[in-house]
Amino acid sequence: MYSMVEQIRRKRDGLELDTDAIRWIIREYTADEIPDYQLSSLLMAIVFNGMTTDELAAWTDAMLHSGDVLDLSSVDKAKVDKHSTGGVGDKISIPLAPIVAACGVAVPMMSGRGLGHTGGTLDKLESIPGFTTQIDPSAFDRQLTDIGVVMVGQTERLVPADRRIYALRDATGTVPSVPLISSSIMSKKLAEDLDGLLLDVKVGSGAFMKTEADARTLAQTMSDLGAAHGTPVTAFLTDMSQPLGATVGNANEIRESIDVLRGNGPQDVTELTIAFARAMLVLAGHDGERAASDVDAAISSGAALTTMERLIEAQGGDPGVIEDPSRLPSTGQHRVIEADRSGFIARCDAYDIGVAGVRLGAGRAKKEDDVDPAVGFTVHVDVGAPVDAGQPLLTVEYRDDERLESALSVLKGAIEITDEPVPARTLIIDTI
Amino acid sequence: MYSMVEQIRRKRDGLELDTDAIRWIIREYTADEIPDYQLSSLLMAIVFNGMTTDELAAWTDAMLHSGDVLDLSSVDKAKVDKHSTGGVGDKISIPLAPIVAACGVAVPMMSGRGLGHTGGTLDKLESIPGFTTQIDPSAFDRQLTDIGVVMVGQTERLVPADRRIYALRDATGTVPSVPLISSSIMSKKLAEDLDGLLLDVKVGSGAFMKTEADARTLAQTMSDLGAAHGTPVTAFLTDMSQPLGATVGNANEIRESIDVLRGNGPQDVTELTIAFARAMLVLAGHDGERAASDVDAAISSGAALTTMERLIEAQGGDPGVIEDPSRLPSTGQHRVIEADRSGFIARCDAYDIGVAGVRLGAGRAKKEDDVDPAVGFTVHVDVGAPVDAGQPLLTVEYRDDERLESALSVLKGAIEITDEPVPARTLIIDTI
Numbered sequence: 001m002y003s004m005v006e007q008i009r010r011k012r013d014g015l016e017l018d019t020d021a022i023r024w025i026i027r028e029y030t031a032d033e034i035p036d037y038q039l040s041s042l043l044m045a046i047v048f049n050g051m052t053t054d055e056l057a058a059w060t061d062a063m064l065h066s067g068d069v070l071d072l073s074s075v076d077k078a079k080v081d082k083h084s085t086g087g088v089g090d091k092i093s094i095p096l097a098p099i100v101a102a103c104g105v106a107v108p109m110m111s112g113r114g115l116g117h118t119g120g121t122l123d124k125l126e127s128i129p130g131f132t133t134q135i136d137p138s139a140f141d142r143q144l145t146d147i148g149v150v151m152v153g154q155t156e157r158l159v160p161a162d163r164r165i166y167a168l169r170d171a172t173g174t175v176p177s178v179p180l181i182s183s184s185i186m187s188k189k190l191a192e193d194l195d196g197l198l199l200d201v202k203v204g205s206g207a208f209m210k211t212e213a214d215a216r217t218l219a220q221t222m223s224d225l226g227a228a229h230g231t232p233v234t235a236f237l238t239d240m241s242q243p244l245g246a247t248v249g250n251a252n253e254i255r256e257s258i259d260v261l262r263g264n265g266p267q268d269v270t271e272l273t274i275a276f277a278r279a280m281l282v283l284a285g286h287d288g289e290r291a292a293s294d295v296d297a298a299i300s301s302g303a304a305l306t307t308m309e310r311l312i313e314a315q316g317g318d319p320g321v322i323e324d325p326s327r328l329p330s331t332g333q334h335r336v337i338e339a340d341r342s343g344f345i346a347r348c349d350a351y352d353i354g355v356a357g358v359r360l361g362a363g364r365a366k367k368e369d370d371v372d373p374a375v376g377f378t379v380h381v382d383v384g385a386p387v388d389a390g391q392p393l394l395t396v397e398y399r400d401d402e403r404l405e406s407a408l409s410v411l412k413g414a415i416e417i418t419d420e421p422v423p424a425r426t427l428i429i430d431t432i
Numbered sequence: 433m434y435s436m437v438e439q440i441r442r443k444r445d446g447l448e449l450d451t452d453a454i455r456w457i458i459r460e461y462t463a464d465e466i467p468d469y470q471l472s473s474l475l476m477a478i479v480f481n482g483m484t485t486d487e488l489a490a491w492t493d494a495m496l497h498s499g500d501v502l503d504l505s506s507v508d509k510a511k512v513d514k515h516s517t518g519g520v521g522d523k524i525s526i527p528l529a530p531i532v533a534a535c536g537v538a539v540p541m542m543s544g545r546g547l548g549h550t551g552g553t554l555d556k557l558e559s560i561p562g563f564t565t566q567i568d569p570s571a572f573d574r575q576l577t578d579i580g581v582v583m584v585g586q587t588e589r590l591v592p593a594d595r596r597i598y599a600l601r602d603a604t605g606t607v608p609s610v611p612l613i614s615s616s617i618m619s620k621k622l623a624e625d626l627d628g629l630l631l632d633v634k635v636g637s638g639a640f641m642k643t644e645a646d647a648r649t650l651a652q653t654m655s656d657l658g659a660a661h662g663t664p665v666t667a668f669l670t671d672m673s674q675p676l677g678a679t680v681g682n683a684n685e686i687r688e689s690i691d692v693l694r695g696n697g698p699q700d701v702t703e704l705t706i707a708f709a710r711a712m713l714v715l716a717g718h719d720g721e722r723a724a725s726d727v728d729a730a731i732s733s734g735a736a737l738t739t740m741e742r743l744i745e746a747q748g749g750d751p752g753v754i755e756d757p758s759r760l761p762s763t764g765q766h767r768v769i770e771a772d773r774s775g776f777i778a779r780c781d782a783y784d785i786g787v788a789g790v791r792l793g794a795g796r797a798k799k800e801d802d803v804d805p806a807v808g809f810t811v812h813v814d815v816g817a818p819v820d821a822g823q824p825l826l827t828v829e830y831r832d833d834e835r836l837e838s839a840l841s842v843l844k845g846a847i848e849i850t851d852e853p854v855p856a857r858t859l860i861i862d863t864i
Contacts, residue, residue, distance in 0.1 A: 008605030012479060036469035041604035044476035047444060173440030174472035 004028075004038045011045040012311030019058040026062035031162045036168055043165075043174040051179035056221070057228050059179070061338035063187035066161035070108070070193040073143045077106040078284035082276060083189055083202040085181075085218070086118040088209055088354035089243035089379070092200065092272050093121045093267070094257035098307035099277045102298040103291075104209030105284040108144055108192055109151045111159075114363040114371065117206065117354030119253070122153050123363075127250040127329055131317030143232040147310045159188050176208070177216050186225040196232045196283025198276055199223070202431060204241030206350020209323070212237065212429060219432045234279045238272060238430040242348040242383050245269035249362045249376015251328040254398065258325060261305040268382075275428060329374040330397065335404060337394040339387045348383050355393075355405040356425055360398055375399055384424035387417060436460075436470045441512070443477040450656070458494035460594045473596075475606035480557055483611035488653070489660050495619035495805055498593035502540070502625040507576045509538040510716035513710060515621055516632040517613075517650070519639055520786035521675030521811070524632065524704050525553045525790055526689035527697070530739035531709045533580030534730040535723070541583045542590075545805065546795040549786030550639065551685070554585050555795075559682040559761055559805030563749030565824040574767045579742045591620050600667040607641075610650050618657040628715025630708055631655070635861060644669065644861060651864045666711045669861040670704060674780040674815050677701035681794045681808015682747040683760040684829065690757060693737040700859055701726020702815075707860060752843030760831065761806040767836060769826040771819045775849040780815055784846035785826075788839040792830055807831055816856035819849060 002024050007017055017025075025042070028034045051059060054351035056260040072079055080100065084090055097107045111121035111133075122133045133153045135143070136432030143150050156163075162184050186335050189197050201209065201219040209215035219235035245266045247256045260273055274295055281291035298304040305322060313319040321327045357363050378395040381387060393415050398404040434456050439449055449457075457474070460466045481492060503509055512532065516522055529539045543553035543565075565585045569577070575582050588595075588724045594616050601607050621629050633641065634650040641647035651667035658665030677698045679688045690696040692705055706727055713723035730736040737754060745751040753759045789795050795803035810827040813819060823849050830836040 005603055005605050008476075012476070012605050037466070037472040037600060038471040038604055041472040041476045041606060044440075044444070044473045045480075045605070046478045048476075166471060171437055172470055173437050173444050173471060267819070 004034050005171045008042045013050050015050050022058040023062045026161050030066050040172040047174050047177045049350045056179045060183040060187050060225050063161045064191050068157040069191045072193040075106050078195045079106045080196040080280045080283050081109050081194050082198040085202050087202040087240040088350040089245050089248040091253040091257050095260040095273050096276050097149045099298050099304040100280045102303040102307045103294045106144050110154045124250045124253045124372045128317040143314050149311050158191050182221045190229050197234040198280050201237050201391055202240035205352050207240035235432040237428050240350050243350050243353050246379050248357050250373040252376045255325045263299050329354045331374045331399045335396045336392045339391045343419050345381045345383050345385045345423045346418040346422045347416040349414045352410050356410040359406040360403050384422050434464050435755040446481050447516050448484050450687045454490040455494045456594050458671050470798045472604040479606050479609045487609045492615040492619050492657050495593045496623050500589040501623045501783040504625040506573050510627045511538045512542045512628040513541050513626050514630040517634050519833050520678050520782040521680040523685035523689050527692035527705050528708050529581045531736040534735040534739045535726045538576050539581040542586050545547050548562045554814045555803045556685045575746050581743050614653045618654055622661050631667040631713050633669050634672035638786050639672035643783040667864040671857045671859050672782050675782050675785050680789050680812050682805040684808045687757045695731050763806045763831045767828045768824050771821055771823045774821045776854045777813045777815050777817045777852050778850040778854045781846045784842050788842040791838040792835050813855040816854045
């Protein structure tokens, strides 16, 4: 039996908490035996004093075992998932999962919803008419065996400690902490019974990690947690200073994902999707060179697109959207923003565009909010591109005038044009 | 309207909170509009990042106005109180208040109870049969006018924010913070409508501040808060490495206090009482030299003892204890601890003796515990004194054998004897 106030004092004073004490804290908090006000005080002390490697491993393991852990042993394939720390226009998971599945690796993907200025895979998928992201456990295994991919939300019973701790962190200013972020992500991913995990750690204005150094620390910390648990991890550091691809929103990101699966997506989304697909095959034990040709073949043969179609159908969605993307929701109302001068795109700010998306209704200001599947942006320019005055920069698809005006007021400062040429960004910063 | 999570983030990130935001936080927390888990997170951020002078003044002022503020304008005398940060054997307030009152300065003293290893003035006073430390407001003013002194606990309506915040700090590891300690003490004292305040900041093993540097910072911070509020403060730094006086407990500290008022108390208690009484008269505007002779006269004439007698009678206690201290509770069971060797007293540890006192029943392990008025110690030696093997070091007055054994196990290491002579402590370290 431990005293919670004693554990808080230890962390406050920079002493290490022992493994049993950490297990006790997570167990008792999840069982409502430790009050929120004690945990929040401990969390703030962790924000300041961090965690040692042993503490973090114990904390993550205790979270992971706070509820059910998946058993996918009935699925006779290697299982690999991917997690992104979140960004603007980041639809990579959607074309990625069917490509990897088409190459014979199972992808039991559990994703999240948009919060803050970032979008969420579940919200995007739900813009497909009929698509459900909640399926029951037996259907999960069967679909994973048959199609090789499921794309769902987390069940309530997986890592319940994380749901509670995350909600508390959100309300108590204790979100930005590498050990707390790492344990939140990794406890959920390690509960999925994976053979490998690809992490996409985003860096830049539209990411939660604003600097490369912070992103690198987070990526390394999560890789170490995976290794300690026996689950190989490949972590990419990728740019999130400007939105990924040409679309930000929900339905329009599904349209773009279908383009990628057809082999005609925007260059940046295609590049990341292919790099990640290859890395996931390698994590599953495939040979690197064969992985590259398998990924290319899955796209060029249409196998990946067919897998996407089967996935949509299996999860109750309208597979007709593949052939006819106009079946996806649309408001039919657009506003084009044009360049007010000639020059070069110096900044196309992911954060500002993400915030504008929330104001438009594509994301959530609060957890309880509904998202509007149809609204969003098409971004016509990349950083470094030359533009002429009057050339379209952004097309806004909107539903209501008030929200449009609110979004436009943020967009005003989002795109900057200068006289001097500007180098294009580096999309993949590093691989760990 | 403010967002609490935004204020927590600001403090976490080392930014200053503005005065209105601090007022809002204290007001909304006291009104149950801000949950404990958010305040505890902010408190931990304050433990790490501190408060600026402006923040601390605003925080203290907001606490001070969270409930009633005394109006003692009907009492036609200067009003001065004294506060000690707490120690072992610290009964100074009990002889001090009647001496100052006998010199014509009103002492509206509001004290606390023992917690942790320290004793509390209220517990000591309540060992006088019948004595009550709760009196109603009209009786308070009348007694202050008639006798010049009241010694009571805080009313529920004075600084309610402090009661709530203190309880939360106690449970969340956020007690040791100079700004939080300062604002807690000063908000209560400044709510008493004083013309001056004497602070006794204790330093050493038996004090909350273990080092002189920490104690000095606390003393200076509280003096500055008093000055900012227009209430003159004199702060003493005094030694708490060994217990004050020859007694630790409740009834036995009342006996010692009566000895001081008769002019035959232990040297250290007498020295501090007289120094503090003089300083309080000076705070009330008296001339320093006259203050010294007035204090001496109040004791030698018996006026201070008579004031103590009237105080006890006014608050329902048995005034017969003054002439016959055997009317105070006693268990009649004693155990003497003798020196196991000859030498010099190198250490007579205030903290250990305080903890032993709690185990004996003289103090509280938890807020809800009752104290035993009769049990305690007589300390026969001071640091620096020569002792012979077999000479009595401590006499323990105990009620039950189990508690005695538990106390003895702590006392074993409390007194250290060495071969080399040891200098006596410096009682008054500094005055600020």
